[in-house]
Amino acid sequence: MLQAMKSLNLRALFFSLIGTLLFHLISLFFHLIRIPFPYFEEALFGLGAHFKHRPPPLFHLIRIPFSYFEEALFRLGAHFKHRPPPLFHLIRIPFSYFEEALFHHGAHFKHRLRPQSSLNFEHYMERKVTAVNEALDAAVPLRAPLRIHEAMRYSLLAGGKRLRPIFCIAACELVGGTQSKVMPIACVLEMIHTMSLIQDDLPCMDNDDLRRGKSTTHKVYGEATAILACDGLIALAIEHVTVKTEGIMSTAQIVQAIREIATGAKALIMGQEEDIRSEGMSNVDLKQLEFIHLHKTAPLFEASVVLGAIMGGGSTKEIEKLRKFGRIAGLLFQVVDDILDVTKSTPELGKTAGKDVMAEKVTYPKLLGIDKSREYAEELVQDALGQLTGFDPVRAAPLVSLINYAAYRQS
Numbered sequence: 001m002l003q004a005m006k007s008l009n010l011r012a013l014f015f016s017l018i019g020t021l022l023f024h025l026i027s028l029f030f031h032l033i034r035i036p037f038p039y040f041e042e043a044l045f046g047l048g049a050h051f052k053h054r055p056p057p058l059f060h061l062i063r064i065p066f067s068y069f070e071e072a073l074f075r076l077g078a079h080f081k082h083r084p085p086p087l088f089h090l091i092r093i094p095f096s097y098f099e100e101a102l103f104h105h106g107a108h109f110k111h112r113l114r115p116q117s118s119l120n121f122e123h124y125m126e127r128k129v130t131a132v133n134e135a136l137d138a139a140v141p142l143r144a145p146l147r148i149h150e151a152m153r154y155s156l157l158a159g160g161k162r163l164r165p166i167f168c169i170a171a172c173e174l175v176g177g178t179q180s181k182v183m184p185i186a187c188v189l190e191m192i193h194t195m196s197l198i199q200d201d202l203p204c205m206d207n208d209d210l211r212r213g214k215s216t217t218h219k220v221y222g223e224a225t226a227i228l229a230c231d232g233l234i235a236l237a238i239e240h241v242t243v244k245t246e247g248i249m250s251t252a253q254i255v256q257a258i259r260e261i262a263t264g265a266k267a268l269i270m271g272q273e274e275d276i277r278s279e280g281m282s283n284v285d286l287k288q289l290e291f292i293h294l295h296k297t298a299p300l301f302e303a304s305v306v307l308g309a310i311m312g313g314g315s316t317k318e319i320e321k322l323r324k325f326g327r328i329a330g331l332l333f334q335v336v337d338d339i340l341d342v343t344k345s346t347p348e349l350g351k352t353a354g355k356d357v358m359a360e361k362v363t364y365p366k367l368l369g370i371d372k373s374r375e376y377a378e379e380l381v382q383d384a385l386g387q388l389t390g391f392d393p394v395r396a397a398p399l400v401s402l403i404n405y406a407a408y409r410q411s
């Protein structure tokens with residue numbers, strides 16, 4: 001009898017222990033699956049992330065966080081109200097829902113799980129910007145007469161993003177070319193871009209005091225020297241295409257490069273003229289605005305990738321795909337420029353913020369509003385990335401990241 005009671009007690013104890021354990025395991029399980037979803041979603045929405053494909057309700061059951069995303073979110077400056085326990089860090093499962101949002105937000109992943117994601121974009125940009133800056137520095141030596149050379153160097157080496165030369169190098173490397181071969185052409189693109197900015201800032205155009213975080217060229221050197229610096233940069237650009245490419249480009253390639261640059265420059269002039277004429281006009285529609293942006297900004301981006309592809313020995317099909325990619329990238333850049341003009345401050349931009357509104361310029365936010373302008377930028381990102389299908393994904397990674405950078409930059 002005693003024996004039977006003992007074994008009954010033991011059995012009861014055993015079952016109660018198992019029951020308690022199960023209860024705790026189940027509540028722990030529910031606790032764990034409860035935390036992660038709001039944990040990420042809250043952080044992502046707080047960052048203003050957009051999800052193109054929200055996961056179906058079923059997926060909401062699987063709410064697994066992992067350090068892969070956490071790392072990226074931290075780099076974006078995300079704040080988490082509830083951090084999941086370290087146990088979760090063991091579970092590292094890619095989740096395209098989060099990945100897409102983070103990637104499009106400009107996030108960088110140290111350990112990317114997709115093939116193209118092994119690129120460390122920050123390091124990539126650092127390396128490319130340094131190489132371009134060194135080449136530009138060497139391109140304009142400080143010589144007599146000092147003042148004009150100083151003015152050219154002042155604007156050229158003022159520390160821009162160097163996006164056009166980097167797009168050019170990335171396109172060249174995408175089709176199998178090398179940075180050293182394309183560098184003179186990459187510099188040409190920055191020279192023309194810089195001279196267009198000096199002109200754009202002149203009192204007779206946008207009349208601006210600040211560019212790239214510094215006083216504009218005419219403010220420092222006076223209008224006459226600023227205009228001559230523009231002329232000097234055009235002359236230097238032509239010299240670079242024809243002289244600095246000797247032995248590395250065929251005559252046919254040089255002619256093609258000059259044609260691309262001239263076509264781009266012509267378009268820039270037309271876009272700028274329409275931009276200035278549209279100031280203060282209330283009847284400018286989307287079609288006209290697209291004309292302005294497609295001329296004022298897109299052609300130099302287009303020329304950048306096309307020249308990169310030509311220099312890299314790309315096929316006609318590759319060049320034409322990249323041409324479309326470059327044009328969309330340029331349009332995207334200008335749409336984002338319009339958005340930043342009304343959403344960021346002067347110190348953040350390094351140029352005068354809110355000047356489009358002040359000058360009564362027609363912009364995407366003015367015609368569509370900020371949200372629709374962002375949606376349009378998002379469409380352009382997808383459109384541009386679509387042009388890269390068919391290219392080797394690892395080699396295309398810099399252009400993918402550059403598009404994301406152009407779209408989600410903060411200045």
Ligand code: GRG
Nearest residue numbers: 192195196199200206234265268269272296297
């Ligand atoms: C190569 C032979 C040869 C000639 C060059 C390119 C060129 C001819 C002239 C430049 C025309 C010009 C002033 C274009 C402006 C381009 C431009 C993108 C200006 C900046 O646009 P904004 O005002 O941007 O929208 P910011 O940065 O001022 O907000």
